[in-house]
Amino acid sequence: METVLNKFVIVREKTNGDVIITEDTQYNHIVADSVIIEENVTARLFGEINTLILKKGSCLYMHGTILGKVINYEGDLHKF
Numbered sequence: 797m798e799t800v801l802n803k804f805v806i807v808r809e810k811t812n813g814d815v816i817i818t819e820d821t822q823y824n825h826i827v828a829d830s831v832i833i834e835e836n837v838t839a840r841l842f843g844e845i846n847t848l849i850l851k852k853g854s855c856l857y858m859h860g861t862i863l864g865k866v867i868n869y870e871g872d873l874h875k876f
Contacts, residue, residue, distance in 0.1 A: 822839070826845065828844075830846060
């Protein structure tokens with residue numbers, strides 16, 4: 797899967813709660829209870845999350861901490 801970062805949606809404000817990511821997105825300051833990354837979506841997260849669900853073909857570049865569980869339905873997780 798090829799990702800072009802200039803096509804990402806950039807979210808600069810602090811994001812809390814439950815987050816469902818449906819398009820290629822970068823969150824610069826996330827503190828989420830749960831994050832779901834939909835099929836064939838790429839995300840880059842800076843911060844911390846409790847629960848992560850990766851759907852088929854999704855990709856996450858995590859710059860921070862995953863405090864709880866990861867449920868992976870054939871996605872890719874890159875932890876930095």
